[in-house]
Amino acid sequence: MSDLGDALKAFAIDTWYKAFGVVGAIAFVVALFVEMKGLNNGQVQLIGAGAFLFGLVGQWKNETTETAIKPPNAYTGPAAIMTRTVRRATFLGVILEVVGVLLMVIGVWKILIQD
Numbered sequence: 001m002s003d004l005g006d007a008l009k010a011f012a013i014d015t016w017y018k019a020f021g022v023v024g025a026i027a028f029v030v031a032l033f034v035e036m037k038g039l040n041n042g043q044v045q046l047i048g049a050g051a052f053l054f055g056l057v058g059q060w061k062n063e064t065t066e067t068a069i070k071p072p073n074a075y076t077g078p079a080a081i082m083t084r085t086v087r088r089a090t091f092l093g094v095i096l097e098v099v100g101v102l103l104m105v106i107g108v109w110k111i112l113i114q115d
Helices: 002-009 016-033 041-061 091-112
Strands: 063-070 080-087
């Protein structure tokens, strides 16, 4: 059971971009099945899909964790394992972010320029 718990820790909503992506995914799914009042379902789907691609997929793809072992030292104390989160832009991650932003911009544009 602890292996499942460890695997689910990766899906914890603990950063802004994961929350952004989850909200986008929820908006997209709701717009698929519920008739929107005041907004076109297509507009909400574009914004939701864009938020999902930008936040949960693109930003998360560009995040890596670095781990280092600190040797014992008289000044800094005993040995320790240190980890930090680093953003390293990958080609796929940047493409997903750009597509997500474009979808959100198109969705907002369609809201502002309603026929």
